[in-house]
Amino acid sequence: MVAHRYPQEVHDFVKEWAPKLRDQELAEACNRKFGTSFTASSMKSFRGNHGYRNGKKQWTKEEYWKYQTRYPKGLYEFVRDNSWGVSSREMADMVNEKFGTSFTQGMMKQFRQRHGIRSGCTGWFQKKHPPGNKGMRQEDYMSPEAIQRTKATRFQKGDRPQNELPVGSIVINSYGYKLRKRQMEGSLYERWEFLHRAVWEEHNGQVPEGMVVTFKDSDRLNCDIDNLMLVTRGENAALTRLDYRFEDPDLTEAGLNVIRLKNKVRELRQG
Numbered sequence: 001m002v003a004h005r006y007p008q009e010v011h012d013f014v015k016e017w018a019p020k021l022r023d024q025e026l027a028e029a030c031n032r033k034f035g036t037s038f039t040a041s042s043m044k045s046f047r048g049n050h051g052y053r054n055g056k057k058q059w060t061k062e063e064y065w066k067y068q069t070r071y072p073k074g075l076y077e078f079v080r081d082n083s084w085g086v087s088s089r090e091m092a093d094m095v096n097e098k099f100g101t102s103f104t105q106g107m108m109k110q111f112r113q114r115h116g117i118r119s120g121c122t123g124w125f126q127k128k129h130p131p132g133n134k135g136m137r138q139e140d141y142m143s144p145e146a147i148q149r150t151k152a153t154r155f156q157k158g159d160r161p162q163n164e165l166p167v168g169s170i171v172i173n174s175y176g177y178k179l180r181k182r183q184m185e186g187s188l189y190e191r192w193e194f195l196h197r198a199v200w201e202e203h204n205g206q207v208p209e210g211m212v213v214t215f216k217d218s219d220r221l222n223c224d225i226d227n228l229m230l231v232t233r234g235e236n237a238a239l240t241r242l243d244y245r246f247e248d249p250d251l252t253e254a255g256l257n258v259i260r261l262k263n264k265v266r267e268l269r270q271g
Helices: 008-017 021-032 040-050 061-067 073-080 088-099 103-112 144-151 197-205 231-240 250-271
Strands: 171-172 180-182 192-194 213-214 228-232
Touching: 008 021, 008 040, 021 040, 073 088, 088 103, 088 197, 103 144, 180 197, 192 197, 197 213, 197 228, 213 231, 228 231, 231 250
Parallel strands: none
Antiparallel strands: 171 180, 180 192, 213 228
C-alpha cells in the first residue's frame, strides 16, 4: 500500500479547517481546492495521523440526514412532513410504496420515536368521541349466544363486589398513609379517610382550615394521638425543607419550636 505525501498547503488547510468542519465536509472542501481524493474515512485517518483535532463531535439533525447512508434520501423529511394524524401502519405503507423500503408497523413506530416525530395518534378515545355502538341495541352488535354468556357475570341490583372491604377496614395508600373506611357509599374521598387526621379530630375536633396533622416521629404508620401534632401548612413545609423531622419526637418538636421562633422574630421586625 503506497502512502500519500501531501504538500504542506494541504496540511495547513486541514489543520485550519478541521476544528470547524465535519470530516465529510472537510474532505469535499479539500478536494475542491487541491484536487485531492479524500473520503470522509481517509480524512479522519489523515487528521489522526498528523494530530489535527476535529472540534465537532455531535452531528446536528440536518448534518446527520445529509450524510447518513442507512435510509434513502428524503425519507426522514417525508415522514416528518406527513406524520400528523397518520398511524404507524399507514405511514409504513406510504414509505414502503414511495421509497421501496420494508418498514413494518413496529419499525415505523420506533423510527418516529427515535427521531422525535409526533403523529398525534394516542390510540385512546378522545374526549367527546362517540362510542362505536352509540344508539344501537345490544342485539345490533352482539350475537344471541354472546348475550346469553354475559348474563352469568352481570351485576344485579344490590350486588356487592366479593373483595369489597367493610366499614372500619384500614389500608395503606401508595404514599404510605393509613386510610380507614368510614362508609360503603359515595366517592373515594367520601368512603375513606386519613386515619391520622381522623384520630386527631376524634380527640380535638375538626382540623382548622390551613392546618395539617403531622407525625412527631416521622412514621406515617404511627397514628397514636400522642404522636400527632397540628401545624400550619407553612410550618409543615419548613420541617421538611430544613430537615427538622426526626425519629425522636422531642427533636421534631424542638425543630418546630425553632421554626415558630424564627417566624415570630420575622413578624416583629416587619411590624
